[in-house]
Amino acid sequence: MMMMMGGEDDEEEHQRSVLEQVFGPSISDEDNDCDGRSDSDSDMAEQYQRTVLEQVFGHSSSDEEEDDDGRSDFESESDNWESIEEVKGLWILRNFLSIHQQTRLLSSIESEQWFTQPSINQAMRFGYQNLPHWAIKLSHSIHRSCYSSSSLFPPNLLQREPLFDQMITNFYQPGEGIAPHVDLLRFEDAIAIVSLESSCVMNFTSESQSVPVLLTPGSLVFMFGDARYNWKHEINRKPGFQSWQGELLNQTTRTSVTLRKLCSSAAPI
Numbered sequence: 001m002m003m004m005m006g007g008e009d010d011e012e013e014h015q016r017s018v019l020e021q022v023f024g025p026s027i028s029d030e031d032n033d034c035d036g037r038s039d040s041d042s043d044m045a046e047q048y049q050r051t052v053l054e055q056v057f058g059h060s061s062s063d064e065e066e067d068d069d070g071r072s073d074f075e076s077e078s079d080n081w082e083s084i085e086e087v088k089g090l091w092i093l094r095n096f097l098s099i100h101q102q103t104r105l106l107s108s109i110e111s112e113q114w115f116t117q118p119s120i121n122q123a124m125r126f127g128y129q130n131l132p133h134w135a136i137k138l139s140h141s142i143h144r145s146c147y148s149s150s151s152l153f154p155p156n157l158l159q160r161e162p163l164f165d166q167m168i169t170n171f172y173q174p175g176e177g178i179a180p181h182v183d184l185l186r187f188e189d190a191i192a193i194v195s196l197e198s199s200c201v202m203n204f205t206s207e208s209q210s211v212p213v214l215l216t217p218g219s220l221v222f223m224f225g226d227a228r229y230n231w232k233h234e235i236n237r238k239p240g241f242q243s244w245q246g247e248l249l250n251q252t253t254r255t256s257v258t259l260r261k262l263c264s265s266a267a268p269i
């Protein structure tokens, strides 16, 4: 059902062409009038690319907290995007966040104190400048993860700045889920969902088709195009409905962070 993607050379070439579309030709292409590239040329090109990436995605500098393995904040260890073949435009990056990063993200969410009353299970923020700092970092990291496998995603999404400016954090008790829906059209294409805590099955339905997808903690779902507009997604956590490969999943609390971009024509709620 799922397909692993790779192809580093293609990625590099595609990434270069996306960079060129956004920023124009790189220094080495402009200044080089001979065939070979000297060390200093490639150092300059590397430096230029780093500068451009920092301009687009922000710094991943040493003043940010680092994971045990040296990765900062929510920078991902994995670029093994899997496509859900039946649902065009549906991708999952299963090990998007390490265990440490998940813990750190959960404690950032907890420190917002959004879910201290049982009646409140959802928090929304509209506008890039109103996003919590951790959501901005998460958004940059998602953008970077898409960008580093740029041949998989439409260039207009990769070039969008910011990629996201709206956040919903959902907090689900055991038994709670979300009814089948297509996200509102006031949001642009491309929706990202980061899953934390309990695994669950998200069902994608379109006409008579139903495609279950296992969302494991630390995974990132990225949906665009068909998946975003022509398939509904739902999570049914009522007792007996959450099973994967014949086994019932153990349901504890589940937290998810959904990032989207409000259409420029749409007014915030």
Ligand SMILES: O=C(O)CCC(=O)C(=O)O
Pocket: 168, 170, 178, 183, 193, 233, 256, 258
């Ligand atoms: O909690 C999730 O994983 C999905 C949330 C969702 O679909 C939404 O907020 O529109």
Ligand SMILES: [Fe+2]
Pocket: 181, 182, 183, 233
């Ligand atoms: Fe949704």
